[in-house]
Amino acid sequence: MQYSFASRAQTLLSSPLRDIRELAKRDSFISLAEELPAEELFPVHSLAEAATSVLSEDPLALQYGEAEGYRPLREWLSQDFSRRKGLHVQPQHILLTTGTQQAIDLLVRVYVDPGDPVLVDNPTSPGLLQVLRLQGAAIIPVEGDQEGMVPEHLEAMIRKHKPKLLMTAPNFTNPTGVAWSLERRKKALDLCISHGLLIVEDDSYGDLSFADGKNQTTELPSIFSLEEKQGEHVLYVGSFSKTVAPALRTGWAAGNRRVIEMMTAVKQMADWQSSMLNQRMLHHLLESKHFQLEDHIGMLNREYAIRLKLMVELLKRSAWKDSTYTIPSGGMFLWVQLPPGLDGEALLRAALLKGVAFLPGSMCSATSAQDRIRECIRLNFTHPGRDELLLGMNLISEAVLEFTARN
Amino acid sequence: MQYSFASRAQTLLSSPLRDIRELAKRDSFISLAEELPAEELFPVHSLAEAATSVLSEDPLALQYGEAEGYRPLREWLSQDFSRRKGLHVQPQHILLTTGTQQAIDLLVRVYVDPGDPVLVDNPTSPGLLQVLRLQGAAIIPVEGDQEGMVPEHLEAMIRKHKPKLLMTAPNFTNPTGVAWSLERRKKALDLCISHGLLIVEDDSYGDLSFADGKNQTTELPSIFSLEEKQGEHVLYVGSFSKTVAPALRTGWAAGNRRVIEMMTAVKQMADWQSSMLNQRMLHHLLESKHFQLEDHIGMLNREYAIRLKLMVELLKRSAWKDSTYTIPSGGMFLWVQLPPGLDGEALLRAALLKGVAFLPGSMCSATSAQDRIRECIRLNFTHPGRDELLLGMNLISEAVLEFTARN
Numbered sequence: 001m002q003y004s005f006a007s008r009a010q011t012l013l014s015s016p017l018r019d020i021r022e023l024a025k026r027d028s029f030i031s032l033a034e035e036l037p038a039e040e041l042f043p044v045h046s047l048a049e050a051a052t053s054v055l056s057e058d059p060l061a062l063q064y065g066e067a068e069g070y071r072p073l074r075e076w077l078s079q080d081f082s083r084r085k086g087l088h089v090q091p092q093h094i095l096l097t098t099g100t101q102q103a104i105d106l107l108v109r110v111y112v113d114p115g116d117p118v119l120v121d122n123p124t125s126p127g128l129l130q131v132l133r134l135q136g137a138a139i140i141p142v143e144g145d146q147e148g149m150v151p152e153h154l155e156a157m158i159r160k161h162k163p164k165l166l167m168t169a170p171n172f173t174n175p176t177g178v179a180w181s182l183e184r185r186k187k188a189l190d191l192c193i194s195h196g197l198l199i200v201e202d203d204s205y206g207d208l209s210f211a212d213g214k215n216q217t218t219e220l221p222s223i224f225s226l227e228e229k230q231g232e233h234v235l236y237v238g239s240f241s242k243t244v245a246p247a248l249r250t251g252w253a254a255g256n257r258r259v260i261e262m263m264t265a266v267k268q269m270a271d272w273q274s275s276m277l278n279q280r281m282l283h284h285l286l287e288s289k290h291f292q293l294e295d296h297i298g299m300l301n302r303e304y305a306i307r308l309k310l311m312v313e314l315l316k317r318s319a320w321k322d323s324t325y326t327i328p329s330g331g332m333f334l335w336v337q338l339p340p341g342l343d344g345e346a347l348l349r350a351a352l353l354k355g356v357a358f359l360p361g362s363m364c365s366a367t368s369a370q371d372r373i374r375e376c377i378r379l380n381f382t383h384p385g386r387d388e389l390l391l392g393m394n395l396i397s398e399a400v401l402e403f404t405a406r407n
Numbered sequence: 408m409q410y411s412f413a414s415r416a417q418t419l420l421s422s423p424l425r426d427i428r429e430l431a432k433r434d435s436f437i438s439l440a441e442e443l444p445a446e447e448l449f450p451v452h453s454l455a456e457a458a459t460s461v462l463s464e465d466p467l468a469l470q471y472g473e474a475e476g477y478r479p480l481r482e483w484l485s486q487d488f489s490r491r492k493g494l495h496v497q498p499q500h501i502l503l504t505t506g507t508q509q510a511i512d513l514l515v516r517v518y519v520d521p522g523d524p525v526l527v528d529n530p531t532s533p534g535l536l537q538v539l540r541l542q543g544a545a546i547i548p549v550e551g552d553q554e555g556m557v558p559e560h561l562e563a564m565i566r567k568h569k570p571k572l573l574m575t576a577p578n579f580t581n582p583t584g585v586a587w588s589l590e591r592r593k594k595a596l597d598l599c600i601s602h603g604l605l606i607v608e609d610d611s612y613g614d615l616s617f618a619d620g621k622n623q624t625t626e627l628p629s630i631f632s633l634e635e636k637q638g639e640h641v642l643y644v645g646s647f648s649k650t651v652a653p654a655l656r657t658g659w660a661a662g663n664r665r666v667i668e669m670m671t672a673v674k675q676m677a678d679w680q681s682s683m684l685n686q687r688m689l690h691h692l693l694e695s696k697h698f699q700l701e702d703h704i705g706m707l708n709r710e711y712a713i714r715l716k717l718m719v720e721l722l723k724r725s726a727w728k729d730s731t732y733t734i735p736s737g738g739m740f741l742w743v744q745l746p747p748g749l750d751g752e753a754l755l756r757a758a759l760l761k762g763v764a765f766l767p768g769s770m771c772s773a774t775s776a777q778d779r780i781r782e783c784i785r786l787n788f789t790h791p792g793r794d795e796l797l798l799g800m801n802l803i804s805e806a807v808l809e810f811t812a813r814n
Contacts, residue, residue: 003518063449063653064653110413111411246679275656
């Protein structure tokens, strides 16, 4: 039969990531394209213990639960936000989601009408762009630099487009890895307050900070924490996918009661609720004496910092001499500007033939014709082990050389 | 600040179920309103064993996985469909979702544009109505009787509205519990094929069949299985929430490759994928020698049939003498037409004061002014234990008497 899909559904099929994932199923394939934590560092034994305990305690762990999410886990989060991040959020102003991506999708579904202008980082995450495209938003990229979004450009875009939403990730932005300066955070907040915009602050990567001995609350305060009346203009989203394990599918949105209420209603409509089992297991783990989240994150960050350092060493080789990049102080990605004239997608095609992948910059661009972003690539350094990282970078270097040697 | 939600978002807040859920948190409250299986019958020990095994085998059980879902579970489903249900579906034509509700939401997001007419059972499930309302569909109810949708009315609605989609649940429809006759299934399929409609067949309740000794494949064949070229015009959705446990959040959509591909893309956008841990646990359970799904379902059905019988006995009391109902042969619900003039929502308000809830018929109606449906209520008999059922029905009877005594 002739299937007649919705008008914007085709925007979903454009992703080269889909092909990469197919290729990546091959055994010898190395992917620096994805956004995966290192599975060898998962707290497997503690979670096995959590599963046993939770399932032996109460069959309700297998039942439907509240759409808002498991109340004790929301209480834990509320306390953790306060203790580690200077955020003051009541449990009833937190919605548990199956990860940051769902939190973003839910918010966009209840807040954005087709044609509504929405401001985003430039470049920004492919997952966010997909959500906005399917909803039919008018995506307005705001220029940034190594300090974060440029306030003058942000203000100009606000005045020009009168958007109702700014969606950003000030801590180790995907894909650039930029951590916004305190001043830029304050500026963006002030502008959004004075023009009545809601900010969606994605803090998926905030805990992955490699700067030793620094206090995250004071060094990288969330925009949410900077508002006098916290939660009024900022929705704070994040997840345990990078800090504990993705398969627990647990993230959150925290903010104003009315926004959370509306998101809870659409969450219920979309999938009733997240898994009670996963939420209870996570809560059990976080409350366990044998597991300290901060220690675990510290261990992750030490290993990820080593992998990043290795990647940076490998970028010093001759193949990359005309490339530029800034070393991030956290997160999962290194964003590399290729030698002039070298297109990220063209390089990807060559790299795939060699059995390696990365994310081409074009995927992170709201518009199709931005040369600067098309000449960039995003390299993930958290998932590949050290050997894999070495081999993968060697293969990409070979591909770069094949192009640059021609010129 | 002034939050400016999307234009259709308000449709989400209309649900009286939300208030019922709040009330139901009280300890002594009895809810016959929801769609819950009996938690005391969950295979808790087998699932605890599955969790331990899965987590000890492979840390990838905690990693991100394929958007389509865990391949071995899709293979298991493909074989189960063939063996028990006469469905022939390749694993690559199955998408695993976090339940039936998500399968329906994903399909509607990629298939329905605002204003598109969509045919549904009348009455139909509140969850389906919410999805269609948020997407802006023009919802067209099709009349049915104890045999299923009435073909003449279905054809008239197809000719009048030229819809591209029919969404139905022919096995123990929510809320009426009706099981369509074979003839009606064939008729609906023929009409949809000749007019080029896609059918979404929700089989969430199909396994909950209380008719002893009957072969489900021949007695209640899915519409999907009746099509010569299976999967061309029918998308088959369902879940393990009623047969194993809701907290595993695992359901499916099976059908044509193009439809599944598009749904997979939107699934990836909506939440990346369902929990790998839950999917692997479920697969381990289904493959375990200590657990037989058919035996487990048989045990559930014996207990649910007893609870239904008890409910029917209680309906013979004088309070209900002017009510009418048909005893379903499976599913989770009994649909009762109240004494003439008694409104379901008014009765609910009185019942809530007594500490008991049910679903008022109005929640299942696509239109706001259908007297017949407003005078009906949906009673769930699977979740309350026998004592609770007795007490809950007594309290509702009291409420009914208060109304009928006045007239």
